[in-house]
Amino acid sequence: MTNSNPFRRGVSLRVREALHGYGFIVVWILGFSLFTFLPLIETFRYSLHQVTVTAEGIDLDFLAWANYTRALFTDPNFVELLIGYLIETLVSVPIVLIFSMIIALFLNLDFKLKGLFRTIFFLPVVITSGPVIKELTAQGATSAPGIANNPVVAEFLLGLPRALRNPVEYLLTSFILILWFSGVQILIYLASLQKVDKSIYEAAAIDGASAWESYWKITLPSLSAATIVNAIYTIITLSHFSENKVIQYIYAQTYNVHGGIGYASAMAFIYFGVMSLLLGIVYLFLTRWAKKESN
Amino acid sequence: MKRNWFRRFTGVRNRGINPQGFHVSQIKFYLLLLPLAVFMLLPVVFIVSSAFKPPDELYAYPPRFFVIHPTFKNFTDLFSKFSNSGVPVSRYLFNSIVITLVAVAASILVSSTAAYALSKKRFRLKQTLFAVNTVALMFVPIAVTIPRFLVIERLNLLDTFWVHILPGLAMPVGLFLLKQFMDSIPNEVIEAAQIDGASDLQIYWRIVLPMIRPAIATIAILTFQAAWNNAETSTLYINAESLKTFAFYLGTLTTGATGANAVAGQGIAAAAALIMFLPNLVVFIFLQSQVMSTMSHSGLK
Numbered sequence: 284m285t286n287s288n289p290f291r292r293g294v295s296l297r298v299r300e301a302l303h304g305y306g307f308i309v310v311w312i313l314g315f316s317l318f319t320f321l322p323l324i325e326t327f328r329y330s331l332h333q334v335t336v337t338a339e340g341i342d343l344d345f346l347a348w349a350n351y352t353r354a355l356f357t358d359p360n361f362v363e364l365l366i367g368y369l370i371e372t373l374v375s376v377p378i379v380l381i382f383s384m385i386i387a388l389f390l391n392l393d394f395k396l397k398g399l400f401r402t403i404f405f406l407p408v409v410i411t412s413g414p415v416i417k418e419l420t421a422q423g424a425t426s427a428p429g430i431a432n433n434p435v436v437a438e439f440l441l442g443l444p445r446a447l448r449n450p451v452e453y454l455l456t457s458f459i460l461i462l463w464f465s466g467v468q469i470l471i472y473l474a475s476l477q478k479v480d481k482s483i484y485e486a487a488a489i490d491g492a493s494a495w496e497s498y499w500k501i502t503l504p505s506l507s508a509a510t511i512v513n514a515i516y517t518i519i520t521l522s523h524f525s526e527n528k529v530i531q532y533i534y535a536q537t538y539n540v541h542g543g544i545g546y547a548s549a550m551a552f553i554y555f556g557v558m559s560l561l562l563g564i565v566y567l568f569l570t571r572w573a574k575k576e577s578n
Numbered sequence: 579m580k581r582n583w584f585r586r587f588t589g590v591r592n593r594g595i596n597p598q599g600f601h602v603s604q605i606k607f608y609l610l611l612l613p614l615a616v617f618m619l620l621p622v623v624f625i626v627s628s629a630f631k632p633p634d635e636l637y638a639y640p641p642r643f644f645v646i647h648p649t650f651k652n653f654t655d656l657f658s659k660f661s662n663s664g665v666p667v668s669r670y671l672f673n674s675i676v677i678t679l680v681a682v683a684a685s686i687l688v689s690s691t692a693a694y695a696l697s698k699k700r701f702r703l704k705q706t707l708f709a710v711n712t713v714a715l716m717f718v719p720i721a722v723t724i725p726r727f728l729v730i731e732r733l734n735l736l737d738t739f740w741v742h743i744l745p746g747l748a749m750p751v752g753l754f755l756l757k758q759f760m761d762s763i764p765n766e767v768i769e770a771a772q773i774d775g776a777s778d779l780q781i782y783w784r785i786v787l788p789m790i791r792p793a794i795a796t797i798a799i800l801t802f803q804a805a806w807n808n809a810e811t812s813t814l815y816i817n818a819e820s821l822k823t824f825a826f827y828l829g830t831l832t833t834g835a836t837g838a839n840a841v842a843g844q845g846i847a848a849a850a851a852l853i854m855f856l857p858n859l860v861v862f863i864f865l866q867s868q869v870m871s872t873m874s875h876s877g878l879k
Contacts, residue, residue, distance in 0.1 A: 297700070303778045304699030308707065311692035314748035317733070318726060319714050325725035389611060394604040402866050403615045408799055409858045410621045462617065467755075467796060470869060474792060478762060512758045519715055519751070537723075544724055551717070558716045 330548035350549030361550060364529045365557055367449070372521050372561060374450045375461045379517045380510060383465040387472035388502075401473070407466035464520060468513040475509040476502070507573035514565050522558050529554055622859070629653075629852035636844050652849035659831050659846070665819045667827070674806060674824035677742040681805040682798055688747045689797065690790075693756035694782050698768055708757065715750040723814070730815055741815045742823070746804060752797045759793035760786060795868035802861050807854065828854060 330351070333344040354361050390401050454461075479502065487497045521527070533554065537547040623644075628636065630648040660667045695701075696708050726745065735741045763786060771781050787794065812826035828850040 300699060301701035304695040304701040304704070307691045307695035307699065307778070307782070311688050311748050311753065312707070314688060314744065315711070315714070315750075317729060318745040319717075319722065319748060319750070320710070321729055322722035322725035323714065323717060325728070326722050329725070386611075386614070389607060392607065394607050398867075400611055400615055402863070403618050405866055405869065406618050406622070406862070408796070409803060409855075409862045459617070459620075462614075463621070470792065470796060471758075474759070475762070515712075516751075516755070522716070555717050559713070562716065 326548045327552065329545050330552050332545050334543055334545040334548075346545070350546050351553065353546065354550045354553055360532060361529075361553075364532055365554065368522070368527070368529050369557065369561065370450050371453055371457075372518060374454055375457075375464070375521055376514055376517050376565065378454075378458075378461050379465045379468060380513055382462060383468035383513065384472055384506065384510075386465070387469050387476055390469070390473055391476045404469050405466050407463040410463055410466075464517060467516060467520075471509050471513055471516070472506060475506055479505045504573075507569070511566065511569045511573065514569055515562060518558070518562055518565065522554075625848075625852055625855055628848045631845070631848065633845055636848065652845035656831065656846050656849045656853075667824075669820055670822060670824040670827040673742075673821060677739075677823060678802060678805040681743045681746055682801045684743060685747050685749050685752060685801050686794060686797055689749055689752035690756050690787065690794065691782065692748075693753050693760050694786055696753070697757050697760035698763075698765070698781075698786070711750050711753050715754055727814060736815055737817050737821065739821060742805075742808070742811050742821075745811075746801070746808075749797075749801065749804075752801065755797060756790065756793050759790045763789050792869045795865045799862055799865050803858055806857055825854060 329343070331345065331347060333346050333350075335344070386404055390397065390404065483501055484497055487501060492500065523530070533547050533550050536550065537544060627645040627648075629652060630650070631645045632647055632649045632651065635645060635647070696704055730736060730741055730745070735744065767785060767789075768781055771785050776784070807825050809823065809826040809829045812822035816822050831846060831850065
């Protein structure tokens, strides 16, 4: 596209555009590499060592992959926490996506007090971070532990196959919490719903498409890009949530006599690996779905 | 009738048929949305009501939602602690307000310029940089705490005002969201501006920024919370009491109290949580109109 006319869009112009691009991003690159990227590399180095903090500085003792094998094969808690995290995330992501899509469809309609409702559904943004969620978990309000103890529910849970029991119990006890994670997602869906050209619906209606058909053939495909963004965003906020058990465990191990910085760094990298794997799978799954939808 | 409802629900909207004001046919929306909206409001109600709970209600099991005998004792306890502290409370408040304002403005500027470059400019490292950002997005922040401390130490930033602001500037989530929003701005709009002779800065400032106002407001809410609630920086990088933040100060009050007197500590913590939360709520209410109202006429197709 750029090279359609080699005389006018020559090298110098391209170089100039690139320079402008770098100009816009240079501050970010500086900040990012200093405070995020360099520390990340350093953390990886720590994860290969036994790290002891002394009065003079930091002592490194090379261990190769011992920290990793310890986390994966010796530590009794870590792998279990990881599996719990995987299950919880895999259960939560579809719920958050479906819930926020439905709410966004509703909020895209015309009715009175629409603005107020939009505000209320966006409110979780200030709830899930900061002091509110801390206070809520401290008071035990984020989960409904009573539900799992209810005899009918308990019997129902026992009747389920083992593999399904944990996810379903998680779903029942943390349903409220899951819904509170959908603030930004609703916003993203709403934004892309409003970008859909209304005349497409008119054309479809003239061609005799029912509302049901136009939903599946027009609305849903045009939300596919937003769905991918939302899925990534949901996984990341869930994984970085301050009450996340894996994060709390890593945090506890950092300042633990038996754990230490090196060990915690190794666990952080394993957690990171698992998270990227999860993201990769969800991403591949959704892009394939999006491609199929757009055809 | 039913068909018509579904048609509108699924995004099939015919202008001119939709009711302008309230109509009986809208009741079904309220029936569905109202309970869910109440659900979303619960945490706010809870945080307000628990700040006024006397100790016996805070420890009641099963926990009760609403306060029955509201009391101001939690607040008077908290304020009496204020007067005992060595540094005046207004100093912490002042620090927090200045830090939050600077951090929000600066990080929006940094992330949005970077997002503009990544979304609308062509240069070689573009893909790589965005990939690196997405990877960094996934990394647990606490794992980099100690190396980050070393970097900050080497840059001589310990015990300075800047340490509150600089590390948070390049926020991966902000860049990610802003870039996704900018991607949806059609290139034609920018090309049209270029043909009209607009420079890059003008395009960024007068076209791109106004078009992604909802995203900017969202990022502003998110960074505001991160900066306002940040007690960690004060704990890790600041020794001088006069440079610490309000969040840190409230944290020391409540954790100190739980050690000595756990029962009173819970009440103070609840009151402190409400005080910390209120600015978030105010900023949210103030900015959300930006998020909601501009989205409908941002000129995007």
